[in-house]
Amino acid sequence: MQTINLKNGDKLAVLGMGTWFMGERPAQRKEEIATLRYAIEQGVNLIDSAEMYGNGRSERLVGEAIAPYARESLYLISKVLPENANLRRMEQSCDASLRALNTDYLDMYLYHWRGATALEETVQGLEALKAKGKIRAWGVSNFDLEDMQELLALPQGKHCQLNQVLFHLGSRGIEYALKPYQDQQHIPTLAYCPLAQAGRLQRNLINHPVLTEVAQEIGCTPYQVLLLFVLAQPNTVAIPKAAQLQHCKDNIACLQLSLSPQQLMRLNRAFPAPTRRQALDIV
């Protein structure tokens, strides 16, 4: 599988799995676990969760799904809520995530979105968890350009490994300033909502004639075209969430497909990259 490089030397597969809303419905639990296991067995080892998701229910579901696999074969990401991203509460949050995931370390811990705590204190807390071996690395989420610039100006801010933000064909605001800045700083983008569960143009996207046409040409679904578009971006990892096994299979099948330069051009024409700065899209 194609990979991208982090500054700390980690290599991340370009396709991972989101888990928001997983573990919420008992009737779906069996399929959700089977789906996560199917993906892991196909080599998709990056799983994104958060303490916020179902108040730990997503992390607990992931913990159950990963139980049969060697820990070092997985790349586990969780996130700390802004109200816990301080020296008083962060370790407690991290410990709860570790317990829920039934593991003793996270590969990546993300600051979910920026809150009232001074960035310096949050960074200090993240570095302390790293020193204790509870997390291997840390990053941020929903940080816009100025947030990233402020972060990277801090003495230990440069240890930030990635920024997880909303990005899909119909929501391309990051391409104007944030993404170029991150690329320059060697900070990859973890694209959430790659299938447009939220963001600009969500409703008019999936039935758009160009998307339908390209899907027909490739012999795939319009959702797969959305994923192929994200997978075509440099320094980017897509983390679609699929609770249904068939959806997961379709997403993994995208690793064997690609958009031709001509198809990419038509998609770019129908859904142009921004020509001016836009506020960061957030769910």
Ligand SMILES: NC(=O)c1ccc[n+]([C@@H]2O[C@H](COP(=O)([O-])OP(=O)(O)OC[C@H]3O[C@@H](n4cnc5c(N)ncnc54)[C@H](OP(=O)(O)O)[C@@H]3O)[C@@H](O)[C@H]2O)c1
């Ligand atoms: N950092 C943040 O603030 C933030 C915010 C939002 C999301 N995230 C992360 O990013 C992940 C992905 O984002 P998301 O879950 O919001 O949205 P998404 O991945 O864009 O969309 C998920 C939806 O698409 C469906 N789906 C998946 N594969 C499909 C396919 N091949 N064909 C048709 N439908 C398909 C899923 O259905 P089924 O589930 O029924 O299969 C689900 O309804 C989250 O799960 C979470 O881990 C992070």
